[in-house]
Amino acid sequence: MILRKTPASLAIALLLAPFTAQLAHAERLVTSLSTHRVLISSNFTGTSLVLFASIEDSDATKEKPKKYDIAITVRGPAATFVTRKKERILGLWVNYESRRYPDTPSYLAVLTNRPPAEFGPLELQTKHKLGLSFAALPQTIAADEEFGAALLRVKKAEGLFYEETNAVTFLTPTLFRATLPIPGTAPTGPYEIDVQVFANGALAAQQSTAIEVVKTGFEAFVAQSAREARLDYGLGVALLAFVVGTLAGLVFRRS
Amino acid sequence: MSIYLPIAELPVNILLIFGLGIAVGFISGMFGVGGGFLMTPMLILVGIPPSVAVASVPSHMAASSLTGAISYWRNRLVDSGLGLVLMSGGLLGTAAGVWIFSLLRRAGQLDLIINLSYIVLLTVIGTLMIAESIRALWRALQGQQPVLRRPGTHSWFHGLPLKFRFRQSRIYVSAIPVTAIGFGVGLLGALMGIGGGFLLIPALIYLMRVPTAVSVGTSLFLTLFTMLAATVLHAVENRSVDVVLALTLMIGGVIGAQSGARAGQAVKAEQLRFLLGILVFAVAARVGLDLLTKPAELFSVISTEAGG
Structure with a gap:
C-alpha cells in the first residue's frame, strides 16, 4: 500500500506539535534512518535498520550537559487480535473466554537506553506510551491483566513484540544510535517509528518517521x-x- | 537453508518442509490416504499460519496421490468406474459439509465438535481395523484360508436397484450405497478439513468387500480429483494458497509417494490394514491427548484479519 501514517497518529502528531513547541524545550531532534524501504525477496530472513539521531539544544550550557533518555517505538500495521483462554470443561481443555484487541500493532519494538520506569513518574509512561505494555494495549483494556499479559507474552514468543532496555547507544551526550530489528516474520505494510527524547522526567523532543516493508x-x-x-x-x-x-x-x- | 514464503509471509527452512513432504508422501502412497490429517497439523507446528497450511496442503495431496495412482493404475489396481460413482456422491457430500461447517461456526465451539467427532470416529475405525487384521493375521499364522471375501453372503443393499459391475473391484452392487459412501466421506471430509481417504478405504474394504489394494488405488484416484478441486476453491475463496510452500511439499511428496506405493504393494493386505488401523488409532490418540492434557500455554492469540 501507499506509505502513509494512520489518520489517528497524524492527528496526535498535529496535536502534539504545538505542545512540544509550547513546552518550550529548546531541543530539536534530527534523525536519519539507514533505509525507508525493507525489500522482501526469496532469501529474506529478517534484517535490521540503523537509526542515528542528534539532539540539538539551542540553550545548552557547555559546562553541564543535560542527561537525556531515549525511547524508540516501532509499530507495524494495525490488526485486530483475539486472545483465547482454554478452560477445563468436563475434563477437556477447550477454548472458553476470549478478548478482542482491535487496532493493535502487528509488530512492535520498544528500544530505550534504560528501563522506561527510570525515565520518570508512571504518568510519563502512560502518557507517552513508554514500554511494551503501554505501547501495545489501549488504556481501557490494559486493566484486564490476564488477557493483555497473555497477548504480550505470546507475541513476544513469536518474536513480533520486542523490548530492549539497553538498545540505544549514546556516541556523544547528544548523538545516539539504535539498531531496529525487522524479523523474517514481520508483516508487510507501513511501519511507524517514533523517537522520543526525555530530559528531567519530561518529554523534550519528538520526531516521527516511517518505513515500508514490501515484497x-x-x-x-x-x-x-x-x-x-x-x-x-x-x-x-x-x-x-x-x-x-x-x-x-x-x-x-x-x- | 531458508526461503521466504510469499503468501505465508515468513521464512522457513526449506529442507524441513521438503522432508515433511517426503515423509507424508510415503504414508500417502502406502495407504492411499491423502495425508492431510498429518501434514496440516505439522505445518502449523512449524509456524505456518493455519489458513495457509489448510489451503496449501491439498495441492501436495493431489501430486502425491496422482503419482501413487499412476503406480496402482499400472498394476490394474484402480477401479475408475467405482471412483467416478463415489465421486458423484462425494461432491454432494462436500457441498453439504461446507454448508454445515458454516452453520456450526456461527453457533460457536466448532473446534470442540470437530475434535470430539474426530476422536470417536477414528477410535472406532482404528479399533475395528486393528481387531479385524489381527484376526486375519492370526488365521494366516494358523495356515487357514483368509475369509474376508465371503462369496454368497449378501448384505441388505445387494437387493437395491441400479446395479453395476465394477470389474477391478470384482463386485456387483447397486450404485446407491456406493454414492452414499461417497456422500458420507465427502461430508465428513469437508467438516473435518481432511481428504477422507482413511474413512473411504475401510468403508470400501469392509462394507463393499473391495480388495484392499484396489481400495487403496481407487482412493488415491478419488483423492487426486477432490484435492485438485480443493486447491482451486481455496485459491478463489481464501486466497491463501502458497505456491512456494505447495511446490516444495509436492516435490517431496511425489518422491515419498513412489516408495510408499511400492512398499504398500509389497506387504500383505492384512498387514497393510493392520498398519493403517494403527495409524488411524494414533491420530485419534493424539487429538484426544491434546484435549485431555493441560496445555503449557493456556492462551492463544489469533489475528482476525486475513493476511494480504
Missing part, C-alpha cells in the same frame, strides 16, 4: 497474482500438482 520481484508477483487473479492462480497451482505428479510417475517408471 519485491517474484514474491511480489506471487502475492499479487494470488490476490488479483485468484482463479488463474488456483488453476496454475493445480496444474503444477498435476505436472509434478505425472513427471514423478514417468521418472520412477523403470525399476
Whole structure:
C-alpha cells in the first residue's frame, strides 16, 4: 500500500506539535534512518535498520550537559487480535473466554537506553506510551491483566513484540544510535517509528518517521497474482500438482 | 537453508518442509490416504499460519496421490468406474459439509465438535481395523484360508436397484450405497478439513468387500480429483494458497509417494490394514491427548484479519 501514517497518529502528531513547541524545550531532534524501504525477496530472513539521531539544544550550557533518555517505538500495521483462554470443561481443555484487541500493532519494538520506569513518574509512561505494555494495549483494556499479559507474552514468543532496555547507544551526550530489528516474520505494510527524547522526567523532543516493508520481484508477483487473479492462480497451482505428479510417475517408471 | 514464503509471509527452512513432504508422501502412497490429517497439523507446528497450511496442503495431496495412482493404475489396481460413482456422491457430500461447517461456526465451539467427532470416529475405525487384521493375521499364522471375501453372503443393499459391475473391484452392487459412501466421506471430509481417504478405504474394504489394494488405488484416484478441486476453491475463496510452500511439499511428496506405493504393494493386505488401523488409532490418540492434557500455554492469540 501507499506509505502513509494512520489518520489517528497524524492527528496526535498535529496535536502534539504545538505542545512540544509550547513546552518550550529548546531541543530539536534530527534523525536519519539507514533505509525507508525493507525489500522482501526469496532469501529474506529478517534484517535490521540503523537509526542515528542528534539532539540539538539551542540553550545548552557547555559546562553541564543535560542527561537525556531515549525511547524508540516501532509499530507495524494495525490488526485486530483475539486472545483465547482454554478452560477445563468436563475434563477437556477447550477454548472458553476470549478478548478482542482491535487496532493493535502487528509488530512492535520498544528500544530505550534504560528501563522506561527510570525515565520518570508512571504518568510519563502512560502518557507517552513508554514500554511494551503501554505501547501495545489501549488504556481501557490494559486493566484486564490476564488477557493483555497473555497477548504480550505470546507475541513476544513469536518474536513480533520486542523490548530492549539497553538498545540505544549514546556516541556523544547528544548523538545516539539504535539498531531496529525487522524479523523474517514481520508483516508487510507501513511501519511507524517514533523517537522520543526525555530530559528531567519530561518529554523534550519528538520526531516521527516511517518505513515500508514490501515484497519485491517474484514474491511480489506471487502475492499479487494470488490476490488479483485468484482463479488463474488456483488453476496454475493445480496444474503444477498435476505436472509434478505425472513427471514423478514417468521418472520412477523403470525399476 | 531458508526461503521466504510469499503468501505465508515468513521464512522457513526449506529442507524441513521438503522432508515433511517426503515423509507424508510415503504414508500417502502406502495407504492411499491423502495425508492431510498429518501434514496440516505439522505445518502449523512449524509456524505456518493455519489458513495457509489448510489451503496449501491439498495441492501436495493431489501430486502425491496422482503419482501413487499412476503406480496402482499400472498394476490394474484402480477401479475408475467405482471412483467416478463415489465421486458423484462425494461432491454432494462436500457441498453439504461446507454448508454445515458454516452453520456450526456461527453457533460457536466448532473446534470442540470437530475434535470430539474426530476422536470417536477414528477410535472406532482404528479399533475395528486393528481387531479385524489381527484376526486375519492370526488365521494366516494358523495356515487357514483368509475369509474376508465371503462369496454368497449378501448384505441388505445387494437387493437395491441400479446395479453395476465394477470389474477391478470384482463386485456387483447397486450404485446407491456406493454414492452414499461417497456422500458420507465427502461430508465428513469437508467438516473435518481432511481428504477422507482413511474413512473411504475401510468403508470400501469392509462394507463393499473391495480388495484392499484396489481400495487403496481407487482412493488415491478419488483423492487426486477432490484435492485438485480443493486447491482451486481455496485459491478463489481464501486466497491463501502458497505456491512456494505447495511446490516444495509436492516435490517431496511425489518422491515419498513412489516408495510408499511400492512398499504398500509389497506387504500383505492384512498387514497393510493392520498398519493403517494403527495409524488411524494414533491420530485419534493424539487429538484426544491434546484435549485431555493441560496445555503449557493456556492462551492463544489469533489475528482476525486475513493476511494480504
